[in-house]
Amino acid sequence: MQAALETTSDEPTARQQAVLDAVLALMVEEGDQLTMSAVARRASCSKETLYKWFGDRDGLLTATVQWQAARVRANNYDRQRLDAATLRKSLKDFAENWLSVISSQTSIALNRVAIGHAASGKSNLGGIVLANGRFAIGERLKPVLEAGREAGLLSFDDAETAFRTFFGLIGRDVQIRLLLGDALRLSRAEIERDAAMAVDQFLALHGRAQPAPKA
Structure with a gap:
């Protein structure tokens, strides 16, 4: 190819x-x-x-x-001057973008076809969606998480595990409900509310109340 x-x-x-x-x-x-x-x-x-x-x-x-996946990204930030407010905004932007994408009719249709192809072996669309969707999105956000850790704002051992935790807090059961035909419609206000809640929960798990002193 x-x-x-x-x-x-x-x-x-x-x-x-x-x-x-x-x-x-x-x-x-x-x-x-x-x-x-x-x-x-x-x-x-x-x-x-x-x-x-x-x-x-x-x-x-x-x-x-x-x-489609390019729509999901965190906002720009200065890695050398990353503070708590900028980190929170970056995470919230990412969460809002991802919720907006997965709840769109185009994303639902694309993922349904990919799941069908993965089950039947009809094509490699499932692998394409994984590589260029979920995995690529993870590689896009993990540097933000690592920058937060370097700045003493986050605490975690493994960036992939931290990303998966955040990803789960954002998505909850929304994507599977949509793929199975639930007539769930997320308004812009609901997306913003759910994204903020996911960030709050993630920071409760991995955030530091005060930045750790740099060695």
């Missing part, structure tokens, strides 16, 4: 973004019945262009997952 996206930047171009959004829209409407021809029709481009940009169907799906 070719690289997921042939571009000189990590960020897809506006035209490529339109293609990836077309993939997500088709997944919501048609689920598993996604073809390169259907994407080309919806995005008003040729199949040849799709193959040039994304390589093949797996490459297109990989780029789509990356595009």
Whole structure:
């Protein structure tokens, strides 16, 4: 399989973004019945262009997952001047972004298809979603947690374990309920409330009341 996206930047171009959004829209409407021809029709481009940009169907799906997961990130911060307020905002931004993404119709449709493919062995979409979704998101946040530990604001032994704790506090049972068809709708206010609660709970487990003195 070719690289997921042939571009000189990590960020897809506006035209490529339109293609990836077309993939997500088709997944919501048609689920598993996604073809390169259907994407080309919806995005008003040729199949040849799709193959040039994304390589093949797996490459297109990989780029789509990356595009969806790219919405989940913490805000920028100065690692050398990280304080409690900035750390809390970074964690809350991440939590809000992730809740917004997983509760969207596009994410629900994508994950349902990935689960079906993982169970049937029909394609590697399950592995693609894991590698470019959950695992990539974890690698994006763990440096924030490690910076918090270096600043004496957090206490934990292993960044992966700390991330999994935070991830669980954010998601709770929301994603599984959505995937199983629960008509759960999270308003912006509810997402902000749940994100703040997850951060409070995480800091109660791993936060320091006062920064530890640096050695």
